[in-house]
Amino acid sequence: MKMPSNSASLVSVLLVYLSFGYCHTNVFKIGAIFEDVKSGDGALVLKEAFTTAISDINNSEDYDFKFLPIIEIIGDNPYEAMNTTCTLLEKGVMAIFGPSLEDNSNVVQSITDAKEIPHIEVRWDDHPQNGTIVNIHPYPDVLTRTYLDIIEAWGWRDFVILYENNESLQRVGELLKMFNPSKHRIVVRQLKDEFRTVLKELWRSGATHFVLDCTTDILPEVLNKAQQVGLMTNREHYIITNLDFHTLELTRYRYSETNITGMLFVDPDDKRLIKAAAKIYNMEEGMEFAAGWKLRLEEALLYDAVKMFAMAVKEAPQLKEYPFDVSCHNNQMFSEGTTIINYMKNFDYTGLTGRINKFDNEGFRKNFALDVIELMEGGITKVGVWNYSSHVQPLTITRIVNESTEDFSDIRNRTFIVAITLTQPYGMEKESTENLQGNDRYEGFAVDLIQELAAMRGFNYTIVVKDGKVGKFNNATGKYTGLIGDLHDRKIDLVVTDLTITYEREEAVDFTSPFMMLGISILYQKPTKAPPGFFSFADPFAFEVWRLLVLACVGVSFVLFVVGRISSSEWENPYPCIEEPEYLVNQLDLRNCAWFVTGSIMQQGSEIELKSVATRMVAGMWWFFTLLMVSSYTANLAAFLTTESPDPHFNNLRELVNNAEEKGIKYGAKLDGATANFIRDKADTDKDYAKAWEFMKKHDDVLVNETKDGVDRAAKEKYAFFMESSSIEYEIQRRCNLNQVNGLLDEKGYGIAMRKNESYRNSLSTGILILQNSGKLEEIKRTWWEQRKGGGQCLDKSSEAEATSLNLVNVGGVFGVTIAGTILALLMAMLETVLHAGKKIS
Structure with missing residues (x-):
């Protein structure tokens, strides 16, 4: 915004x-x-x-x-x-x-x-x-009392306190003083730069109860890392002390069944506040x-x-x-x-x-009330009230804490009609010479997923194939169309396919916890090799290295000239027969010094013979320098000659929307799909998305009816297709001329859809979490993405090291040794001059 x-x-x-x-x-x-x-x-x-x-x-x-x-x-x-x-x-x-x-x-x-x-x-x-x-x-001391009351109400005995900085440490320090060490085991850990390391250690330790005190700047990332390491299941409990907890986007955690408690100081639905x-x-x-x-x-x-x-x-x-x-x-x-x-x-x-009616002598607000909230599948839900008063119990909890194990008997032996769509690799018809019947006719990720859940929960199912239309609300009939309409009309019970969980769809149906996390990205052709430039031979070194190399040649030539003039051994008698000639000659003039330096770096040498210790030291340092520089150049040149340098048309969304017309690129998404709706909604707040949506509205042909049509266009023409990252991973395993451009534009998940308020939703959600934690879901995905139906054909070369120009960081030491040797040679030349003068005086 x-x-x-x-x-x-x-x-x-x-x-x-x-x-x-x-x-x-x-x-x-x-x-x-x-x-x-x-x-x-x-x-x-x-x-x-x-x-x-x-x-x-x-x-x-x-x-x-x-x-x-x-x-x-x-x-x-x-x-x-x-x-x-x-x-x-x-x-x-x-x-x-x-x-x-x-x-x-x-x-x-x-x-x-x-x-x-x-x-x-x-x-x-x-x-x-x-x-x-x-x-x-x-007042901080009163706030600390709220944390204590909630911990006691939830019945925690052992827990971990995670804090961010000195301010949060002061808050949790006051909390620690209120507990008896003999009755409670409390571990305090700081959230340092790499949260994953700390959270991974806590996961290994088996910790399940956490008090999290940090700013909203890092809180989303901490929760994200906790989910990645396995600390976001139905076993974990969190109390988040940040009073801005309600301002965060928490959709991805609503179906994790993690117990997340927070506090709400303002009423977001209050008309005056709105x-x-x-x-x-x-x-x-x-x-x-x-x-x-x-x-x-x-x-x-x-x-x-x-x-x-x-x-x-x-x-x-x-x-x-x-x-x-x-x-x-x-x-x-x-x-x-x-x-x-x-x-x-x-x-x-x-x-x-809220009400402000009591300050203490120091001018601090001690009389206040706040709501205790929990993150549930329906969103943030109020479960209690904390009100400061010396005469009544401050904390009142309105929800019942049920410690009993969930009973899944309501789903056992039931039969569900499960809808899939023929979208690779989620649902496909089996290729067989036999006449297959019933569920055996289909295969794919969605088929394997529902099969695993059925085996775990003991229910039966019948698969029916539907088109890919999710459905929209029809104002004329007052009903939904497509898959959502079939759920409402009880033609089907479950939808298991690449169905994205969105806010609009949650208004009409319920979803299980996500069985796959993904995001929107861009599918486009792999960049072609860039044509070699006229000065491609210079690519092994960065420009700064070439510049310093030229300066080194000039500098060493001048130093060799100066040292040659200072050193008495470099001055020769042009007439050997005359013991006391009128003048002496020196071969190290500027022209010969430059020739000597050039011959050395070209590995050709010269006929110039150096006689003094100082000049030979300069030459030795220069030969050391040229040895390493020429070797580095030769090695990196070979890498440049054998490595293709790609020339991408664009690297991110901004470059795409700004350069598409100039480069003749079209881009689009699936018509009426979640991806197109995402771009439409983001257009109100982001100018890049606004350009993209305006282009799609202006060019009707870029919005395709089926995902397969968009992938085909991306493979055959200059067409960038916006689609889910999981589907992109599947396609680039089979179409070697395609790749994913840019990272994820958003984060979301696929879930199993069902009618509102069905009793078996929790059972299916828990089953999905069990499959995730056991690694079974990842195994199924690997089977259909990388092994079956032509997967693994395209080797991923993105991880291969690309040839990069050597910069000063890579060869700085060589220059340093050369400079040090040159300075030492100058000192030797001065010493030699002093000794020669002393010898003549004596």
């Missing part, structure tokens, strides 16, 4: 300021300090939340004053925070919101306390200090319902903080001292700042983050 420019919000506020400039309405300046060190659009969204709250206040008739925001963006630098705070005071702000980082905030607070300027924070802070500060964020979030994120009309699930806690807290500050200013006595002359360089103070803070601490206000 494209974030709006902050200039629009600021301009609107300035227009309000100007429009009331000639009236009696008071205009109060308030400052905010945000950091740009947050990942993604963190600082940008906070600015939007701040300006949105101010805009709502300025547009409200409940206030007889207006706010003018002054926003500053800084880095993680306390000195910069100090200067910025002083700048805001000089501009006349009556309060400062932020910043988020601890070191920056401490500096700001020290100044605001001294000047009695209200300081409002919305960050996690475990070191409260008295003064003119109000922190709307839930309205505010839609403004902050500039959601398009019709998409506002999703805004609440995007809003992070810090943004909601900041919005509430601005609203509470406005209420405090409204209720406080008339501000007689505003505007004031408060500066870091004088002794002036804002004496009414403490009054405003006291009003904020005593308000009973219900905002986006």
Whole structure:
């Protein structure tokens, strides 16, 4: 989603300021300090939340004053925070919101306390200090109590705490103090750069219960790695402490049957929150319902903080001292700042983050409530409420924890009608000379999968073949068509094929947990060999090496010339019969030195004889240099001559959509398929997908009816076909002129479809997980992808080492030895000169 420019919000506020400039309405300046060190659009969204709250206040008739925001963006630098705070005071702000980082905030607070300027924070802070500060964020010690209550409610005795950094370590450290070591076995591990190593060790140890404390920056990757190493089954239990847990995309974990518990501080379905979030994120009309699930806690807290500050200013006595002359360089103070803070601490206000009605002496929020949530197959589900109170039990759980083993008797001996599609390699008709009957007529991955599940769960099945039309809702008849329609009409019970789990389809049918994870990628012809260039002989060395090689030749020639002039042994008597000639000659002039150097590197030598130790040392170093350089060049030249250099038409989606017209490439997908719908939906938020979808709408012939048609076009013409990566893997094993371009454009899965609310869904999902953990599913896939029906014909040469130009990193040592030897030769030449002069004097 494209974030709006902050200039629009600021301009609107300035227009309000100007429009009331000639009236009696008071205009109060308030400052905010945000950091740009947050990942993604963190600082940008906070600015939007701040300006949105101010805009709502300025547009409200409940206030007889207006706010003018002054926003500053800084880095993680306390000195910069100090200067910025002083700048805001000089501009006349009556309060400062932020910043988020601890070191920056401490500096700001020290100044605001001294000047009695209200300081409002919305960050996690475990070191409260008295003064003119109000922190709307839930108090850390109270939050820790919620973790403890949930762990005790779930009955955990042994568990692992996974933390990210020092801040999260402080949180879990407080949690550790609340447990008795004699009754609980707790292991604490840090999530370092490579999460997989830590998670793999925990998998080997048999750990099943985890408390996960980390930022949303790494949380998706941690869960992804946990799933890869086998820590996302029905045996594992997670408590995730991050209060922005609801903003993550968790679809891929909904069918894993993993027990994932989190906490929800805001209500994403609250109408006021949705309205505010839609403004902050500039959601398009019709998409506002999703805004609440995007809003992070810090943004909601900041919005509430601005609203509470406005209420405090409204209720406080008339501000007689505003505007004031408060500066870091004088002794002036804002004496009414403490009054405003006291009003904020005593308000009973219900905002986006719930009821705010009790602050402690340090200005921290201790009285709050939050929802306990779990990730289930239907999505995030509320299972309990935690409410801080000294008089009642804080945690109330509304779901029943069932520890009994699931009974699969409801599926045993039942008979299902199973629909497959004749899509390789999921469903195919057997090629046989015999007259096959019933289920024996078919083979493929889907047939083997349902056969394994039937053997495991004890049910019977009859296979029927359907076309590949998934089906859509018909407004005229009020029914679904295609496979979904057949499920609703009870013509079939299960659909086992390459059916992608999507949000739209989940509205109509239920799916099991995914039996195969995949993503959308691009199928295209393998690149042809690039024609050799006129200077192909220079390819073994990078340009920087050739440049330094030329400089080395010139440099060594000059050094040899200088050393030859210094060394007395290189000067000869041109007339041997005359003992005291008028002059001496030296063969090492610049021309001969250059010839000597050139002959050496060409491995041809020269007739020049070097006599002094210094010049011979220069020559020795140069010969060592040329030996290694010529050997390296010869070896790499052979690699270049025997390796094809591909010339791809494009390497990713952006290059495809930007260069397709120029290079005569067409691209498309299956008509009305999940892939085409994905590109259509992404077109609203990504310009590359927008170009791709516009091209597909403009050219009807690029959308094919069947996947096979798209693969055939990709093999025969300049046509890029968007399809699932699993199908691409199958095709490139059999069509050697095709390959996969770019990585995965998304992540999704194939699942078995059935009617809504069928009792056997959990039984089939658990069976799929068992097959995955045992490696049986991978074995079936390997059989149909690499062994049967022509698989394995095309050897994957992508892993072969390609010839690459040698750069300075590869040959830097050779240059270093040559330079060192040359310097040593110069020193020897000087020493020889000194000794020769001393000998003549004596």
